[in-house]
Amino acid sequence: MRQGVLKRLLAIVRFATDCAVVLIFFFMVISVVGEIVGRTFNLRVSNAVETASFAQIWLTAIGGSVALRHGSMFALDTLTRHLDLRLARALSVFIALCSLVLVAVLFYGGILLTESGFRQMSPVQQIPMWIVFICMPIGMTLLALEIVLRVFERWDDPFGGPQEDDA
Amino acid sequence: MSTLAAGFFFFILLGVPVAFVFGLAALVAVIASDLPLVLVAHRFVAGLNNFTLMAIPFFLLTGMLMEAGGLARRIIAFAMALVGWITGSLLMVAVLTATALAAMSGSGSADTAAVSSALMPDMRRRKYNIDFSAALIGTAGTLAQILPPSTMLVLIAVTNNLSVSALFLGGIIPGLLVVPALLYLSYRHAKKGGEQYAASGTFSLGEVGRTFIQAVPAMGLAVVISGGIFSGLFTPTEAAGVAVVYTILVGKFVYRELKWSDIPKVTLRAGAISSAIMFLVGGATIFNWLMAAVGVPDAVAGWFQANVESAWLFLVVMNIFLMLLGMPMEGFAIILLLSPIFLEVAASYGFDPNHIAIVFVFNCVIGMITPPFGGTLFVSALVAGRPISAVTRKVYPLWGVMTVVLLLITYVPDLVLFLPRAAGFVD
Amino acid sequence: ETEFRLAHFSPTSDPNHVTATAFAERVAEATNGEYTVKIFPSAQLGGEVDAVEGLLLGTIDITMPSAAVIANWVPEMNVLNMPFIFRDWDHYTETMHGDLLDEMIEIAAEDNIRVLGALTSGARHIMTREPLESFEDLRGRKIRTVQNPVHVATFNAFGANATAIAYTEVYSSLQTGVVDGGDAANTNYFTEKFYEVAPNWAQVSWLFYSNFIIMREDQFQQLPEETQEALQQIGREIGQDHFMRYRQSDEEKLSELVAEGVNVTEPERAPFQEAAKSVHEEFLKSDKERELLQMIMDQ
Ligand code: NA
């Protein structure tokens, strides 16, 4: 029963992440096009060069977990495709650990950036920068979750090659 | 430096996702130095805080929407009606589409993303060799950085105090030299391939007319992009945003194939792929910061002064060096770090800086298809859903013809300088 | 022995690099090689905002960003962004190396930034596709500005439509007419060849663009006292030399521009100055900021 709750929780987190990625992407498109419209008709709209770039950082940080889940994160398979199952499992754990070390460092740095972001304003619109930097701790938490889950989900065929993405 | 390189090859061969490899190699180097660990996250974020980069997710989404909204299908139908009688026609369609897009876009990855997500499904349906197709599109996609507008040409001009106009004109002939070579390789591949590459019907003028009318709203995208850029309505990066909106409107209201529910689905997929690409960019940004911090640029200048005496030998060495560097490094970083050194050394040998700048960028462009870090190859492999090693195996002949063109423009400076000279930018 | 990483954003041909080099030489000399400075030019270690972030995070030791960028951490620096606060080069030079510098050192220290010296990137003018003869000619024109709220408000107050364009896209945007013009100093107008696509150059000097050579305050405080004094002294002196060198190069660039066939105009400044007053009122909120403005105007 507890497993059922965890599964549902995971589904909610994943759905929320997907929604966030889509909304951020829409925001980037709309703010860039809005800027063109504003400039063309001499309206003074907000600055897309800044906000859309910030959105791009958010998209990357949050989208990393989606990319891993969809098999969009590439790896060289020169070594991995020749391994038997036992070695492949061991290697997949090792690769996950390496990835987790990087993700942890990005998480830690993201916390420091967020902290210093309380004292820093964005150049154009004077947005407090922690609003941008906080995407790193959030995104890296989600990514760490997917890295761990990936090892379990692909335990019986750790390097089955990228799945066809039929979304 | 050696820590960086060793870390890089260790992690990449191990099979760590490439998106993480740059970051990990840099992390090892940071730990080995006295630099604070926060550098890793800071450079990662700084690398992504870049407006011009946004053309990549936008053109990626455009390409996928063109597919979902029926735009791609109609352009392909028209192109097939036009050249379907040639063996391996879809490959040629890919090369020509990439060339056309290159004249509108300044980013190799964006160009590759648009062409591959538009044409790949059809290539798969027709059972084309997907690895070769991906390698071909990745190679053709690099034309975006040679043919104007090009973000690399702007960068090298700004970094070295050269005229952007002169370099834009200088890129045209080298870019156009690549096109027939790629067309020829496509034809040769198809000839050696099987049934699937055969002509898919006979030529009919009526069919050409019918598919043309159907394709007009889709091809209008090219008019909107280039018309918008050249009439001064928007910048190349903004044009990518406009392309997204235009594609949605045509797919939804003209062809009526795009359902509202498709849009978030397609956007999520484009978002995931963009994120994978951007992880790479962020990682490369950390990596390149460290290269600069340990003084790789100075070491290069010193080496040339000590070891190379003849001017033509200098060009040989420069090309070899840049090609090797193009394996792991990303073009923008190479331009920022090394173009000032090379252009200065080249000037002391008496070469025209505009000529050397184009040769330099052409090297960076070849770097985009040189393993292990081939920017456009990664994009086309990602979209094709194929392992990078499989796509890489098919790239060598394509890489070969690019190298031949490189040699041509290196040793026949007029190929580069003719147009800028004719326009009065170069003496 | 300690090596400082000094990051700046100009090519090695720029006066900024000459100044950085002078700073490095004199620091090594004054401390008998105990402290050395390694220079990273051309934004090799990142852009201006990145560099200040890196400075505060400890990845860069010394950098030379503009007052506009430092203002993201030290709001009072925004005073130096205000349009038409300096009358001319003489007034500007004198003020920046007088009491104002001491004030800035004190204020920035509270935000963990140690100002070592005051530098400049010259007077800023307006480049346009069509000739700009007077204030009126600017009305409704799309002008690309530095991405800073004061710059944006200033050009809107001038009657133009301040437009955001990434710096790398300025050249092509001028070429195709996405924007009608932009703001620049003689130096970057010349070196980035903006005159090829915007050949009209209106000398309005609406802003003297200042930058500072800075390090992190807590890092500075950990240095031995005599080193602190030496750094501060050298910072001031290279700042003064830098102003002279920059002013000279600014004038040389202008004559080179004239030789290139650029149409140099000098619109009447009064209407610009009048419009600028609303910007001062809008942005200088605190008493401290108004006090600093007064201090500059009274000099
Ligand atoms: Na292009």
Ligand code: NA
């Ligand atoms: Na490469």
